Amino acid sequence: MIIICLYVAIGLSVFAMCFKLMQEEVVDKMKWFALRIGILKRKETTDTTDRSLYPMSRI
Numbered sequence: 001m002i003i004i005c006l007y008v009a010i011g012l013s014v015f016a017m018c019f020k021l022m023q024e025e026v027v028d029k030m031k032w033f034a035l036r037i038g039i040l041k042r043k044e045t046t047d048t049t050d051r052s053l054y055p056m057s058r059i
Helices: 003-037
Strands: none
Touching: none
């Protein structure tokens, strides 16, 4: 019974992590798309290492 509880707890944890990861990916891609079509304006920064709004360029 303890093994089953651990199995379910680990499974739910993995499911939650996957759901959160997919949510972050969708938000990043929607921001990128909004920038591409002009809904959002780009931030005026001098730092060129920020790739958070460009999910396609991640390594």
